[in-house]
Amino acid sequence: MTAAGHRARKRFGQHWLVDERVLDRILAAAELVPGDRVLEVGPGRGALTERLLAGPLQDLVAVELDRDLVAGLRQRFGGDPRFHLIEGDALEVPLRAEGVEPPTKVVANIPYNITGPLLERLVGRLDRPVQPAYGRLVLLVQQEVGERIRALPGSSACSALSVRMQLLARCRSVCPVPPRCFAPPPKVMSEVILLEPLPPQELLAPAVARQVESLLRRCYASRRKMLxxxxxxxxxxxxxxxxxxxxxVELAQRPQELSPAQWVALATGLNRLSCVPTSG
Incomplete structure (x- = not known):
């Protein structure tokens, strides 16, 4: 079966982007230059793959779970020596091809049901960021997730995810993507976002990162309660x-009212106090 004739499978969360303008916005956000090595998660029927290979990149590593789509992708792009296809789950398989240098950028149409785990695999955790980091990640996500990732303190969308991602990367919106841009159309709005991971010198020290994570879990478990x-x-x-x-910080505040910098200040102070010996 060819990729063009493949029917979307609900269990894989398949919704293929078909809008030419959005595809062009994704490509522009990737800012491809000669020598770039790109990881594409979920190439699907190859609409974006074709555009990526028309650019100046050095290698394209595509990870696809659906074996029927894999057959179509091999048939369509297998003749290009820069194209390296990995069949399997992006949460489990190596995200690099044998004999090829690791990717430096990511373009991904993330299935909504694995957004959290895949973000962690691509960007990392506060106490264990992905190193070396990708230069930039252009991700198609559910709009609600995009809003949470870049939410400001005081916003109803502000969450533990907002704090984690903003302490790991610079985050911005590229463009909204309405359901009509997909085949078949999903029931929710989507959004293209750009993540630029912070350089190592701007990341948290491991002890502070662990304390921030502990505070986020504790406080966001009861987000309506005061600190x-x-x-x-x-x-x-x-x-x-x-x-x-x-x-x-005011103890009358609720967790969604705090900025990432305030969480870091709380964690740093808490670590310092825990190291002070008691008298007696």
Whole structure:
């Protein structure tokens, strides 16, 4: 079966982007230059693959789970020596081809049902960022996820994901993608986002990263509660008030009102206090 004749499979979350203008926006956001090595997750029927291979890239590593689509992709692009196809789950298979240097950029149409795990695999965690990082990632995601990733403090979309991603990468929107741009159309709005991972010198120290993660889990588990309630028991009340004041945080605030920098300040102060020996 050819990729062109393939029917979308719901269990794979398949919705193929067919809008030429959006495809062009994705390509423009990737800013391909000679020597680039690109990882494409979910090439599907090859609409974006064709555009990528028409550019100046050095290699294109495509990861596709659907074996019927794999056959069509091999038939269509297998003659190009720059094209390297990996069949399998992007959460499990190596994201580089044998004998080829690792990719430097990512272009991905992320199935909505694996967005979180795949983001972690491509960007990493606060305490374990992907190294070496990709130069840039152009990702097609559900619009709700895109809004959460770049949400500002005080926004209803602000979440633990917002803090994690903004401490790992610079995040911005490229363009909205309505359902009509896909075949078959999904039931939700989508969005193309651009992530530019921070250089190593701007990433958190491991101990601070672990403490930020611990605070995010604790506080966002009860996002409607004030910090004085979610952080009760972390420190004696007087120490907690002093820590909050030093971090520029009000204990009457809720977690979604804090900026990434304030979470880092809380974590740094908490680590410092935990290292102070008790008297007696």
């Amino acid at each position: 004085r309630n979610t952080l009760a028991g972390v420190l004696p009340p007087e120490d907690l008030s002093r820590l909050a004041a030093e971090a520029g």
